[in-house]
Amino acid sequence: MKPIVTRALIGANVLAFVLFSPYTPYAQEIFGTLGLVPGDFQIWQPLTSLFLHGGFIHLAFNMIALWSLGPAIERELGAVKFTLLYFASGLTGALAVLVLPGMPFVPTVGASGAIVGLMGALAVFYPNASIAMFFVPMRARTAALAFGGITILLMFVDQGSGISHAGHLGGLIGGLALSKYLQNNKIGATRRFDWGHEHANPYSRPMSRGRTETRPAEVQLIYDPATGRYYLNKRLD
Numbered sequence: 001m002k003p004i005v006t007r008a009l010i011g012a013n014v015l016a017f018v019l020f021s022p023y024t025p026y027a028q029e030i031f032g033t034l035g036l037v038p039g040d041f042q043i044w045q046p047l048t049s050l051f052l053h054g055g056f057i058h059l060a061f062n063m064i065a066l067w068s069l070g071p072a073i074e075r076e077l078g079a080v081k082f083t084l085l086y087f088a089s090g091l092t093g094a095l096a097v098l099v100l101p102g103m104p105f106v107p108t109v110g111a112s113g114a115i116v117g118l119m120g121a122l123a124v125f126y127p128n129a130s131i132a133m134f135f136v137p138m139r140a141r142t143a144a145l146a147f148g149g150i151t152i153l154l155m156f157v158d159q160g161s162g163i164s165h166a167g168h169l170g171g172l173i174g175g176l177a178l179s180k181y182l183q184n185n186k187i188g189a190t191r192r193f194d195w196g197h198e199h200a201n202p203y204s205r206p207m208s209r210g211r212t213e214t215r216p217a218e219v220q221l222i223y224d225p226a227t228g229r230y231y232l233n234k235r236l237d
Helices: 004-019 027-034 045-051 056-077 079-099 112-125 140-157 165-184
Strands: 130-133 136-139 204-206 212-214 219-224 229-235
Touching: 004 045, 004 056, 004 079, 027 045, 045 079, 056 079, 056 112, 079 112, 079 165, 112 140, 112 165, 130 140, 136 140, 140 165
Parallel strands: 130 219
Antiparallel strands: 130 136, 204 212, 219 229
């Protein structure tokens, strides 16, 4: 299954960056209208703000992260439910920006909330996948909890950096909650919950008796918030 939605989202973000470049003389007006501004809220802002980025580096990091996390989750859920998860995470991130204390007249932009929601989904569907946090390898579930704890701390001690920690936290919570609901109701595209299928879990290796076992050493997804870098899926020997 090709990650058509992941590719489409990356294309849409790149196109929006070209059309609504932060480097144009009209960037302030564009971001003030289409970005998420709690003190001047408009109904379309939670959606349109997901496709705006504050610079090329901001866009590049987010798109690398989306390509790193998106295909596995899209393969797990299918195109429709993956799309729902992505935008639901983005909207819960926007909700957090609106209700938590912050800078009410500074536009919040970027796909980070939705992408962090995919990290939450990874922790639910593939909790034993390996992720590097601050250069320390750990399981996806542990990494999501660590990211959430660090984000809560940064909300209090890093208020002037321009990073939307509230949006990250809201996106993570949204991704975790919706993914857990889908998992509990066995809603997905690949029948991951049918342990009789050898390929039910793309992060698994076959066991005896026709079952599968999750092995964190088989696939490595790497995200390191210390450097802001994301790395593509890597199959290990």
